[in-house]
Amino acid sequence: MEHTSNAELRARADTVLARLVGDDTGTARLREDQWRAIEALVADRRRALVVQRTGWGKSAVYFVATSLLRASGGGPTVIVSPLLALMRNQVEAAARAGIHARSINSSNTEEWESIQAEIAAGEVDVLLVSPERLNNPDFRDQVLPKLAAATGLLVVDEAHCISDWGHDFRPDYRRLRTMLADLPPGVPVLATTATANARVTADVAEQLGTGGASDALVLRGPLDRESLSLNVLRLPDAAHRMAWLADHLDELPGSGIVYTLTVAAAEEVTAFLRQRGYTVASYTGKTENADRQQAEDDLLGNRVKALIATSALGMGFDKPDLGFVVHLGSPSSPIAYYQQVGRAGRGVEHAEVLLLPGREDEAIWSYFASLAFPSEDLVRRTLDVLSRAGGPVSLPALEPLVELRRSRLESMLKVLDVDGAVRRVKGGWIATGQPWTYDAERYAWVARQRETEQQAMREYAATSECRMEFLQRQLDDEDAKPCGRCDNCARPRFTADTSSAALDAARVDLGxxxxxxxxxxxxxxxxxxxxxxxxxxxxxxxxxxxxxxxxxxxxxxxxxxxxxxxxxxxxxxxxxxxxxxxxxxxxxxxxxxxxxxxxxxxxxxxxxxxxxxxxxxxxxxxxxxxxxxxxxxxxxxxxxxxxxxxxxxxxxxxxxxxxxxxxxxxxxxxxxxxxxxxxxxxxxxxxxxxxxxxxxxxxxxxxxxxxxxxxxxxxxxxxxx
CATH class of the missing domain: 3.40.50 (Rossmann fold)
Incomplete structure (x- = not known):
């Protein structure tokens, strides 16, 4: 039975939730699992790792916890998140609950100085930070120590990104270990993700210190999404897939996302669907920031039928009534696929999910797989160049001396920075002289894991068993069972029919x-x-x-x-x-x-x-x-x-x-x-x-x-x- 103090705390938590979700009746209530997480963070000041499906309500946990901690005199909550689109959504959501949230990321550099002044003045309740900021020398050396000392709650969103066993490893996330070490005793930590199998969960728990301590809370729930109907439709070629979209996009409920594997494909599909009379927008890594925001707003307001997007949109979009997700081409990982389809059906009873695999998929997988962590020889040569430089070397100056493209070189340096072999300082990078070991076994294991994931996606497309159960098992969900809704459990919801007009137009366009x-x-x-x-x-x-x-x-x-x-x-x-x-x-x-x-x-x-x-x-x-x-x-x-x-x-x-x-x-x-x-x-x-x-x-x-x-x-x- 709850103590009186915890009963009062829960009542206050439910009140905050009602404000957050816009419930004027005050009847909104936290679920028991959400309350368990909040209680651990606020009442017990524990560390928690929450692995729950998309739409479970992870943001409600940290916003409610923030409100309660701030009311008792706690410092601001720091949320580390790679999702710029989600940051914008969450700043607005927090305001509804009376929580003043700000973000520091690559899209608002002109506001950084004023935001830091607001933090210093105690005016910010929640600071959302992109992981890249953690490795910026000025931020790391000047802002981060003060922030760590003042933080009332640290939230690591999309925590699977911290693990290089996972599908979306980001080396900047590893810098969190430094921040965790600098946190004062008793500061709660919440790590959240919707897509982590057992191996990734254990790795994240170890790195964040949420698994080793005996009092840490791990909440892992079932990953079935009851609103999603999963389907696979095999079509002869790219022209048939584009024609099918043109013929059937209007039949899909509401507005949604059509994912492609490459920027070129996203631009091709966008242009073709516009020619066929659809209001759609392209969203890729090459899309300008202002155009991205406009596209997000248009989808949120149902002013477009679909965003035609690459993984640049990926996890980072929060639209509860998203009616469908179509993949024109298969992602290389079932975990990444589950993450992306999880954007749909969060606030509606039914959403359609459809995979249209293509013969070009595996060539694209191979290309991205070739960009893995460099060979030991290249790493050693980079360290040697830095060691002999006698001072900081900027990325543009280092690039000509090393046989790596700038993006791969920068990613490698970030890993070496976390490993202690190099350090990013003003003016560039320096070698620390610390001994460093090339973990060939780990990198080889990661490469094999990628191959295993690719094989799993082939099997997902070909299976005659339940598709949702298949994905749940890939994420080591012990509650996996047939969903009763997918095209294998029930019946195929879509046929391969395409009109001759759409097919002819697609062939002309692609030809x-x-x-x-x-x-x-x-x-x-x-x-x-x-x-x-x-x-x-x-x-x-x-x-x-x-x-x-x-x-x-x-x-x-x-x-x-x-x-x-x-x-x-x-x-x-x-x-x-x-x-x-x-x-x-x-x-x-x-x-x-x-x-x-x-x-x-x-x-x-x-x-x-x-x-x-x-x-x-x-x-x-x-x-x-x-x-x-x-x-x-x-x-x-x-x-x-x-x-x-x-x-x-x-x-x-x-x-x-x-x-x-x-x-x-x-x-x-x-x-x-x-x-x-x-x-x-x-x-x-x-x-x-x-x-x-x-x-x-x-x-x-x-x-x-x-x-x-x-x-x-x-x-x-x-x-x-």
């Missing part, structure tokens, strides 16, 4: 080749440090013009056609007829369009006078035949090839400076090609198979311009990305 290839205009920083005397803007007389490609390898139209042709195991064959025809069509459209070479076109330049190919050791027949076909159809001479002096350099997915280092001195314009260029006196088409960074095209164009070409117009089959 339309041609994307612009932006030329390189600036040399990357740091080239002199690796012995290349180039910097600043590339002179106009040495640049390539804007080029063209048939498509992106990541799109669902031409990407599906080009991936088998350009894959690492693909045989070297003459260019297929349909690809050659498409290349000619792209050239024809290019010539007619603005910036083309048709007489009278805006910004027109002279028509090309010949075709030049880039030599290839891996696909010589493909590239030569493509150049020859274009020359034949365009009645242009095939002038020759830019050749490699030796073996073509192989710098896999490295940064720009390292690519240029590999290309330095590797290419040559043979004498016969130089003589031909001098004779024809005009711009040339430069033909290659694909471009990832644009540097091979830039270097080849500079050499051709130097040999007399009046302009260089790149044409490639595909763009990576």
């Amino acid at each position: 339309r080749a041609g994307v612009e290839v932006e030329p390189r205009r600036m040399w990357p920083t740091g080239l002199p440090a690796i012995g290349i005397d180039l910097k600043g803007r590339i002179p106009a007389g040495e640049q390539a013009s804007a080029g063209r490609a048939l498509g992106r390898l990541s799109d669902i139209g031409w990407g599906n056609r080009l991936r088998p042709l350009l894959g690492p195991q693909a045989p070297d064959t003459p260019v297929p007829d349909d690809v050659a025809r498409a290349a000619v069509e792209v050239l024809a459209d290019w010539a007619k369009g603005s910036g083309g070479w048709a007489p009278g076109a805006a910004d027109a330049q002279p028509r090309p006078v010949g075709v030049v190919t880039v030599a290839s050791h891996s696909r010589p027949r493909l590239i030569h035949s493509l150049g020859a076909r274009i020359a034949e159809v365009g009645r242009l001479p095939l002038l020759g090839s830019v050749e490699y002096l030796g073996e073509a350099p192989r710098v896999s997915r490295s940064n720009s400076a390292q690519r240029l280092k590999a290309l330095d001195g590797a290419l040559t314009v043979p004498p016969d090609l130089a003589a031909a260029l001098a004779e024809v006196q005009g711009p040339v088409l430069l033909v290659d198979d694909f471009t990832e960074t644009g540097w091979t095209l830039a270097v080849a164009a500079r050499m051709l311009r130097g040999a007399g070409a009046r302009g260089v117009l790149p044409l490639v089959l595909a763009v990576q990305g």
